[in-house]
Amino acid sequence: MLFRSAIEKAARTLANAKNPLIMSGDHMAVRDASGAVAALAELAGAPVMQGSGRQWNFPTTHPLCIGPLGFMGGMRENLAGYDVIVAIGTGDPFRPLFYEGPSPIPDGCQFIHIDVDTYAMGKDYAISQAIYADPGRGAQDLHDALDRVFTSGQRAEAQSRRVRIT
Numbered sequence: 001m002l003f004r005s006a007i008e009k010a011a012r013t014l015a016n017a018k019n020p021l022i023m024s025g026d027h028m029a030v031r032d033a034s035g036a037v038a039a040l041a042e043l044a045g046a047p048v049m050q051g052s053g054r055q056w057n058f059p060t061t062h063p064l065c066i067g068p069l070g071f072m073g074g075m076r077e078n079l080a081g082y083d084v085i086v087a088i089g090t091g092d093p094f095r096p097l098f099y100e101g102p103s104p105i106p107d108g109c110q111f112i113h114i115d116v117d118t119y120a121m122g123k124d125y126a127i128s129q130a131i132y133a134d135p136g137r138g139a140q141d142l143h144d145a146l147d148r149v150f151t152s153g154q155r156a157e158a159q160s161r162r163v164r165i166t
Helices: 003-015 026-030 034-044 075-079 135-149 152-165
Strands: 020-024 048-050 065-068 084-088 110-115 129-132
Touching: 003 084, 003 110, 003 129, 003 135, 020 034, 026 135, 034 048, 034 084, 034 135, 034 152, 084 135, 110 135
Parallel strands: 020 048, 020 084, 048 065, 084 110, 110 129
Antiparallel strands: none
């Protein structure tokens, strides 16, 4: 799928989300993409959770930061209720310390993976969409596409979510 059409498809999925989540990862930190990811989270009204990784890659003082996924157990429980997850710069976003069984992605959840590491995309868990992109550029392009496709009602719903989270 061409990059632009992939981003547009991801934007439509995110626009229709009722309870979206953004997961950040080490590649996001290395590429200094936290500003672009923060802007996307603010527009989408989505909390940001750190996926597996070694670096704190999203500002912990940002009001939409909800901390790490947790790798000592309970990944599926921590992700329960989200209907769209956008993982940006995460490589392998679900690397538990202990085996937890089946996929941590909630049933019925759309999982979009944006990264430069294509090896990990869809390797262990089914994904809805994989987009090969620099995390900063991918986040910025997704932000811009989301801004274009949002209806006024979707925009208001996203901002209401943002207020509830912060």
